[in-house]
Amino acid sequence: MLAQAFAGCFVATHVPIISIAAYVASGATISAQAILVIILLATVAGTAFAFVVMRHLLQPVGELARGLKSYRIEGRIPRLAKQRNDDVGQLTDEVRALINTLEEKLNRLKRQAFSDTLTGLGNRRWLAEVVGSEIARSRREQKALSVIVLDIDHFKSINDAFGHDAGDEVLVAIAEVAKRVLRPYDLIARLGGEEFCAFLPGTNLKEAAQIAERLRSTIAELRLEALKGRRITASFGVHEANLVREQFKDMLRIADEYLYQAKGDGRNRVQTIEIRPAVIQTAPTSASSPEV
Template sequence: MSKISRRSPPTPATRSWTLRHWQLRTVPHPAKVFLLLVELTAVAITVALLVAQRVSTAEWVRLGVLTFLAIGYAEAGARIERLKRYLSPGGDKVASNQVSVWAFAAVLTVPSGWAAVLVALLYGQYLVRRCRDRTGVPYRVIFAGATVMLSAEAAGALVTWDGGGDVLRGGLRAPVVVIAALLVFTLVNFGVLLTGMCLVRRPPTLRAMLPDSDSFGYEIATLALGIVTAEFLVHSLALTPVALILAAYLHRSSLVNSLHRSSRTDPKTGLPNLPAWTEHAQAVLAHSHRHGQTVTILFCDLDHFKVVNDMYGHQVGDRVLAAVAQCLRRELRGHDGIGRFGGEEFVVVLDAISAAEADAVAGRLRTAVSALHFDDDLTITMSVGMASHEPGLVAPELQPLIGRADKALRIAKADGRNRVRAA
């Protein structure tokens, strides 16, 4: 259920960093219990491991080198992280960062309790930096840190169970153990994070909280770089600073990807903007023509949206747009092309279904938007115009299809709004 308030929210800095507006106060009780349980478990296991595990001189050296490199790189890369947070849409989803490089390298080269201590230091540094910048949400940073600590301890338990010592000197079994540890680290990390996020956010579907392919790929790349760093630590300590160059290159590549993605994404809704959607729609039309499939354009427009902006303010209007975009995306297939046309207008391209099936999809979208509930008795309806191109000798053209769908939309508006009309 969407929640829209007439009152303007406080700024992020005030909301996140003053006791009165501390966001943990608004978290559902089951979520608070889960967050606290994860954090206490991480601390308890770490303390127990620190008491039980012995550290050799070589391991102390590796831990010192990793700490120096990790903290130094975190400070040097702080500007890149600020840019990525600014550019990345959908910031509530699972986010990847460079901590995995150093955390996983520590898992493979030092006792797991001290690997968890390294993670705690890095997230403590991150929390201090966010306090200084007055950005972010403190309880999320703490929970994320506890999650990575548990991930490191779980992966470290697998490494230790295999026989202890340096797993990278373990002969033929070493690659299997390393890959297994990587899988355990990833599964525990994402599993605990997603559970906490679902309890806090209560999304309509789990899919809404899953990381996108770029974020997941970036996380795997950082873990792979962690393996390379561990190899340097064990076999050629003098070359370990090379890991900084590799980490910087990976970080820079992720920033370039964020810049590319932000240039193609509408910032208010997280949907593809018009140029990006047009490119996708033209590819869908060409594919449909080659395979003899019907293709349909839906032109969706929120009814009386200007009244929402006038009565409730543009901030509320923007949140309504985001809620509608999420609703439309949830109702469509994963590969259906949806984008923001402009203002309160959305466009959808449907392929591999008949015109009658597309009409049913349009009706379902209209009904789903009408069912959204907001505070202050605010309701939203949507009119939809649709235009289909049947397979034939003539290739479909995007602009004429959009024009026909636009005419059908105007007919839906003239017939009383909150309905679907086909060209």
């Protein structure tokens, strides 16, 4: 690029001299007026030539600047095509590599910010982000939307009796059960601690309660070696959203209220506004296998 700029400037500055030399060499009658006109025209031509050369050299830099501005303001990744194999081409390559590196780091940070590293599920922040579009679609299509909140029973006693590694194993096992039982389009997240939440698009209260019951029974069947025979159970609150007046936080709060009702009624059960479950009969447990 430097060589091209030097050559362009050299030619542009020498256009008047070359023009005068050509005029003298032509054998025409030399006059001050003619020389003045030639110098003026040659200067204009040289300046125009220099402008064209520099514009050609700097045009890719302007495109880079516009692309970076669009990326900074709109977050849109620019299409940076390498046009030349000079310094500008190397600059284009470096800018493109820098943007790709930034995007990889941003995506990694976004995944960390929106996911639970232990279970691999989304977290509360992720759920709040994605549920908004589901609520809007359910309103638009006039379809039901239900919420399931579950909490592992006596989880603190698991950590106290078997250690936090065993508690983590329980959380991972619950997440795996949820992935198997729920449908591909259902949204499941770990809200924090031992509490999980699922949003079920296109699902009414009765259907959601049935899904919650499948989750409850599957969790109750889990046997983890780390717990040495101790059972795992969970309590559930289920709520069908009122899409006219409820937002995400309202749906979550109401489902949480049903969850606490299930806890108060003895745990290991599903509670909704319409379904008041009977006490679930469980076989007596031995001292080595207490109810969780």
